[in-house]
Amino acid sequence: xxxxxxxxxxxxxxxxxxxxxxxxxxxxxxxxxxxxxxxxxxxxxxxxxxxxxxxxxxxxxxxxxxxxxxxxxxxxxxxxxxxxxxxxxxxxxxxxxxxxxxxxxxxxxxxxxxxxx
Amino acid sequence: xxxxxxxxxxxxxxxxxxxxxxxxxxxxxxxxxxxxxxxxxxxxxxxxxxxxxxxxxxxxxxxxxxxxxxxxxxxxxxxxxxxxxxxxxxxxxxxxxxxxxxxxxxxxxxxxx
Numbered sequence: 532x533x534x535x536x537x538x539x540x541x542x543x544x545x546x547x548x549x550x551x552x553x554x555x556x557x558x559x560x561x562x563x564x565x566x567x568x569x570x571x572x573x574x575x576x577x578x579x580x581x582x583x584x585x586x587x588x589x590x591x592x593x594x595x596x597x598x599x600x601x602x603x604x605x606x607x608x609x610x611x612x613x614x615x616x617x618x619x620x621x622x623x624x625x626x627x628x629x630x631x632x633x634x635x636x637x638x639x640x641x642x643x644x645x646x647x648x
Numbered sequence: 649x650x651x652x653x654x655x656x657x658x659x660x661x662x663x664x665x666x667x668x669x670x671x672x673x674x675x676x677x678x679x680x681x682x683x684x685x686x687x688x689x690x691x692x693x694x695x696x697x698x699x700x701x702x703x704x705x706x707x708x709x710x711x712x713x714x715x716x717x718x719x720x721x722x723x724x725x726x727x728x729x730x731x732x733x734x735x736x737x738x739x740x741x742x743x744x745x746x747x748x749x750x751x752x753x754x755x756x757x758x759x760x761x
Contacts (some may be wrong), residue, residue, distance in 0.1 A: 535690070542732075564747055566749050568749075574736065574754055574755040575690075575752065575754050575755075576740075576750075576755075577752075578749040581748065581749055582726070589707075596755070622690055622691070626746055626747065634745055634746055635681070635696065635706060635707070635746075636746060636750065638692075639690050640689055640690050640692060641688075641689075
């Protein structure tokens with residue numbers, strides 16, 4: 532079974548600085564999808580960024596980018612120019628691509644990010 | 649443009665009571681999911697559905713039941729509530745089985761006392 536590990540329960544960063552959140556996963560599969568979700572105090576789960584394992588190019592979405600290291604099974608999230616609105620819990624998630632149909636997302640434990648003004 | 653709507657947002661149940669958590673989506677997604685989030689933990693899959701009339705168990709289905717009579721609605725039933733079911737419950741939906749990610753509802757915080 533696949534597992535996702537976020538080794539940083541909490542992180543903090545000064546506003547306007549850059550922060551990197553870590554995520555590692557364990558799988559024997561070669562094709563899969565990886566996601567970062569943001570959960571602000573409102574509890575809403577918001578998709579931040581998505582990476583397809585067969586694509587070598589790292590995904591980027593505005594100030595958010597990932598460092599995807601397939602051999603190391605690492606998928607870190609970099610937030611540039613941190614803003615107060617980035618404060619949230621961030622979850623890394625894995626989805627197998629082996630079969631079609633509904634496949635569960637496997638979530639890490641989350642990293643709570645605090646932005647210091 | 650409501651997305652995924654969950655009701656209620658908060659609920660307190662006594663041990664042994666039953667209730668239904670409602671979930672509706674207006675995006676014509678075939679796939680719908682129920683997850684629970686325990687404090688300090690990630691989300692765990694309870695049940696999922698690939699379309700009207702089709703449901704299947706996830707990782708932690710014990711104590712829950714679901715039905716999917718329409719594409720839009722996917723209610724979660726808790727029978728004989730127990731303190732171990734105290735959690736935040738999320739409903740989600742997706743196209744393409746979730747390869748593009750899910751759309752989540754805003755969650756229901758349930759406390760069983």
